[in-house]
Structures are given as C-alpha cells and as structure tokens.
Amino acid sequence: DADVTQTPRNRITKTGKRIMLECSQTKGHDRMYWYRQDPGLGLRLIYYSFDVKDINKGEISDGYSVSRQAQAKFSLSLESAIPNQTALYFCATSDPGQGDTGELFFGEGSRLTVL
C-alpha cells in the first residue's frame, strides 16, 4: 500500500462545481503539501501545512482552500472549479526532523479535468 494516498485518482467535473481532493499518509510526517503540475510549468505549490494547526498559502493559492483534519489528512478544495484548474495535483509529505534530507514523498497524483 502507498504511504501517501490520494483520492480520487481521476475526476472529470463541470465549471462551477465544488471539488475536494483528499490526501492521507501513514508516514507519520508533520508537514504536508499540495502541488499542481501543468505541462511546461513544473510543480507549483498551492498550500502547505507544517502541523495540524498550521496552514500557509503557496504561490498559487487563489481559487483553492485546504483543511488539515488530522496529522495524517490534508484536503484540497476547489470551491467553484474553472477550466484552467485542469491539471495533475500531487499531495506530498516531509519530515526534516528525522535526521534525513527532508525530501518530499509524493502521492500518486489526482488528475482533474474541468469542462
């Protein structure tokens, strides 16, 4: 089983609909992130959370919101989806306090298409 699990893996929706992407992890990491990936633009940070009570905006947070329900769960919401939010979304975790490099561990991605 994957350590970082995203649901749904694929979703097609219509403009104006509310969408939630969920992420759960079994790695015990405090830090969680949401990125989106678009061709030619790489991964861009949407929101991040360093613990349950901490939420921070990334470089492209407009049109998105997040909820950190527990250490293991971090959800991304699109309140009113629009076509330019069509992208591949990745959740990631890290924990630099364990003496390792603090690299990100990614979920398998959620492909969202907004018509």
Next chain:
Amino acid sequence: GQNIDQPTEMTATEGAIVQINCTYQTSGFNGLFWYQQHAGEAPTFLSYNVLDGLEEKGRFSSFLSRSKGYSYLLLKELQMKDSASYLCAVRDGDYKLSFGAGTTVTVRA
C-alpha cells in the same frame, strides 16, 4: 521567491552520459534536490545537496555550487529506463520546495 532554470529537453544514446544543468536564484537556501518523474507517475527522490561539491549515488551524481547558484545531475551508463523528466528543486529558508519546469531526457537505442 525562487527562479529555477533547466533545459527543456535532452536526448542521449544508451550507454552514454548526460549532464542536466540547473541554475537558481533564491531568497534563502536550504538544500537542492533532484527528482525523477516518469510520465504519468509521481516524482521520486534522486539526490540532495546542501554543501558545495559532488554527491555520488551509483550511476547518478549531483553537484552543487552555492556561490554560483548552480547544480547539475550527471547520469552515467544511460539505460532505456532512464527516459524520464528530471526535476531540479530548491528548498528555501522556510522549508518550502520550489521546482524547475523539468528536463525531459530521451534515451535512444
């Protein structure tokens, strides 16, 4: 903020060596990472540099010069399975990771 540049595409022959360069400008530096990403899959961690110099890990090596804002990833003895996108990423003083757009490497037989 971060400004991270890497070439868009590179092509090389099986068994050869390829070097992927990455330049960055950052407001605070706390490490440089290289990730590999196969099409449609999640990125996977390859290497990490926080001090100047070369880090070697099997067929892959990564180099960092902090004063020049420069890194490279060296892939030796290329195999077909190395065809992928390679992402350069810089971690800032707030522990956020910013990514370059990625370099797509195509390995030809």
